[in-house]
Amino acid sequence: MKFLPDDSDSLFVKVCYAVPISCVTFLLTFYSIALLSSANRKYYRLLFKHFINLISFYQQKKTWRKRIETFVAKKETIETFTTYVVENLGSGVHEKTLEKSLLQKEESDVIINVYVDLKNTSQRKALIQVPYHCRKSCDLMSCNNTKIDDRKISIKVVKKRKHLLQKDFKLVSPKPCVISTEERHCDNEVWKMGSHTxxxxxxxxxxxxxxxxxxxxxxxxxxxxxxxxxxxxxxxxxxxxxxxxxxxxxxxxxxxxxxxxxxxxxxxxxxxxxxxxxxxxxxxxxxxxxxxxxxxxxxxxxxxxxxxxxxxxxxxxxxxxxxxxxxxxxxxxxxxxxxxxxxxxxxxxxxxxxxxxxxxxxxxxxxxxxxxxxxxxxxxxxxxxxxxxxxxxxxxxxxxxxxxxxxxxxxxxxxxxxxxxxxxxxxxxxxxxxxxxxxxxxxxxxxxxxxxxxxxxxxxxxxxxxxxxxxxxxxxxxxxxxxxxxxxxxxxx
The missing domain is CATH 3.20.20.140 (Metal-dependent hydrolases)
Structure with a gap:
């Protein structure tokens, strides 16, 4: 009487031998674990859970790659500078005057330049450039229509650089950045209106x-x-x-x-x-x-x-x-x-x-x-x-x-x-x-x-x-x- 199949036996015979042997082995293993102390049983449960979680971690790479394929990136923009034009300023208004009147506190990052209005030389205009990182601390539009030197000022946001170039300002600042309209066209560093998209x-x-x-x-x-x-x-x-x-x-x-x-x-x-x-x-x-x-x-x-x-x-x-x-x-x-x-x-x-x-x-x-x-x-x-x-x-x-x-x-x-x-x-x-x-x-x-x-x-x-x-x-x-x-x-x- 043989207990194990040999090479001459058919596949069906081998399966008939393998199934009951596997079942008996499983039952003996399960019974052995059941006889262990409760502390050991707890350890094996934690170990089993540990490896289940580890397998789940390895499988994550498949799931996120599928999400990435269908993900549509947003096309967003940061304006490095927001440019404002302040109009209807009096003859006594200079950069320091505007800094005290419009900014809640001294802000060295904000660029202010004052110009004479060619159409009316008794009036001045100001170009103010606020960098992106100061946008919340310098809310200039809240100051629109306020009075400076008994004149109600008007503040507008310049949306495009070409709109700014159409305005022919004559500079009166002590240290002007730009001295002519031609230079404005070629000097991108002065008139920063770029964005990072x-x-x-x-x-x-x-x-x-x-x-x-x-x-x-x-x-x-x-x-x-x-x-x-x-x-x-x-x-x-x-x-x-x-x-x-x-x-x-x-x-x-x-x-x-x-x-x-x-x-x-x-x-x-x-x-x-x-x-x-x-x-x-x-x-x-x-x-x-x-x-x-x-x-x-x-x-x-x-x-x-x-x-x-x-x-x-x-x-x-x-x-x-x-x-x-x-x-x-x-x-x-x-x-x-x-x-x-x-x-x-x-x-x-x-x-x-x-x-x-x-x-x-x-x-x-x-x-x-x-x-x-x-x-x-x-x-x-x-x-x-x-x-x-x-x-x-x-x-x-x-x-x-x-x-x-x-x-x-x-x-x-x-x-x-x-x-x-x-x-x-x-x-x-x-x-x-x-x-x-x-x-x-x-x-x-x-x-x-x-x-x-x-x-x-x-x-x-x-x-x-x-x-x-x-x-x-x-x-x-x-x-x-x-x-x-x-x-x-x-x-x-």
Whole structure:
């Protein structure tokens, strides 16, 4: 009597043997697990759930690619300057007079030039150019029909540059920018009425409150020309929050900030720090709590302060901006507790623990993404190590990170945009390394770079096109999706 089929038996006989043997093996395995302790059974259930979630994460790359194919990018515009003409000014009106009368506060970024009206030399006209980042703080149309020197002024928006050129102004300013109509035709830098229509972006994280004030105007001008419609200043301690508040209040509607204490600054955490943080969190331009989180050498104090800031985010109903530096084992269980109470969360700085221990054979960033967390992407992300060299770049190439989870951050002034010069980027582009990277985009950023500063938010178009190349996603679509992600996360209206 034989218990196993041999090669001479038919397929039917082999199946008849295989089915009952498989059933018996399954029943014996199930019975063995049932005899285990309740703790072991719980472990196996969690392990089974872990791998089910991991399989679901790997399958995401298929779903978002189908959504991308049907997604239609919006074609939007940013006017780098809004140009106004102010008419019916008296002979005693000069630039300083208009600055005091029309602007709520001194604004060096606004350009004001006064001219004599040729038709009536007792009257003057003014050309006022308001950059995009000042549009909310300089609402000139609200001053229309107000009186200056007993004359009711008229303010009009110049829609097209050709309309402006039809007006023959004679300059009387002490230092005129233009001296003739002919020069107006050839000098585009003076009569800036350009717009950026290619991408519309949001800088989800920078630290420009730390830069020298003398560079601020040029940084914001570069940002306007790069199509950045607003930016968020990421604060790591109370001192930076104070600096950010002062800067944001100067540019309402364009600058926002986060309020939090990073784990590397917990030595500054005092008894009244939480109350002070709550006060800043209630500021109308505060859009998130953070940056907070845990470091790999996290102590109980770090964890306690992190929990307090999560509780604050739940209380004020604002999203959490956090970092995880080799602290997955402690941070992820904490976020699991609060994920249903938080309005949103985004991981800023992330570094995996760097050890391939079963069952965590890949970086645990996937668990954060499965919880609904966004991930900030900057040039720093491209060089993340830990498990393998540049694993983050590999994840982008394989489509494991969906565009619907991405928020772009410039991390200015420390952008480190790949630390390559123009020739290196062009070589990679020529070799097919960056499919969507345009030469003009790189050149614009390269021109704006300086020795005094590592970089500014205008690096985002370069970053966008490089990430688009890795994801194999058209940059126009990626720009629209990531902008919508930032608007949703920060609750921009």
């Amino acid at each position: 290619e991408y519309l972006l949001i800088d989800g994280g920078n630290s420009i409150m730390n830069i020298d004030k003398q560079f601020l105007t040029s940084v914001l001008t570069n940002s306007d020309e790069a199509g950045i419609q607003c930016m968020v200043l990421t604060c790591r301690n109370l001192k930076e929050i104070k600096q950010a508040v002062r800067l944001c209040e100067r540019y309402p509607g364009y600058m926002y900030f986060t309020a939090g204490v990073e784990p590397s600054y917990i030595d500054q955490w005092k008894e009244g720090s939480l109350a002070g943080l709550e006060k800043y969190a209630e500021h109308p331009q505060c859009v998130a709590i953070g940056e907070c989180g845990l470091l790999g050498t996290s102590s109980d104090k770090q964890e306690e302060i992190f929990r307090q800031q999560i509780e604050l985010a739940c209380k004020v109903r604002k999203p959490l901006w956090f970092c995880s530096v080799k602290a997955d084992d402690r941070l992820i269980p904490i976020l699991q507790e609060y994920k249903d109470r938080l309005t949103g969360m985004c991981v800023g700085e992330y570094e995996p623990m760097g050890r391939k221990v079963f069952p965590h054979l890949i970086p645990r960033l996937w668990e954060l993404l499965q919880m609904g967390s966004y991930v900030s992407v900057s040039s720093w992300s491209m060089s993340l190590g830990g498990y393998t060299t540049n694993w983050f770049r590999d994840w982008l190439d394989k489509g494991y990170i969906s565009p619907y989870n991405v928020i772009f951050t410039s991390t200015a002034p420390d952008t480190e945009v790949f630390n390559h010069d123009l020739k290196d980027l062009m070589k990679k582009r020529a070799s097919g390394g960056f499919k969507y990277l345009q030469k003009g985009t790189v050149e614009r950023y390269y021109i704006n770079s300086s020795e005094e500063m590592d970089g500014d938010p205008s690096c985002l178009p370069v970053l966008l096109e490089v990430i688009s190349s890795h994801l194999n996603c058209p940059p126009q679509k990626l720009a629209s999706i990531t902008t919508n992600n930032a608007q949703t996360f920060f609750n921009f209206k």
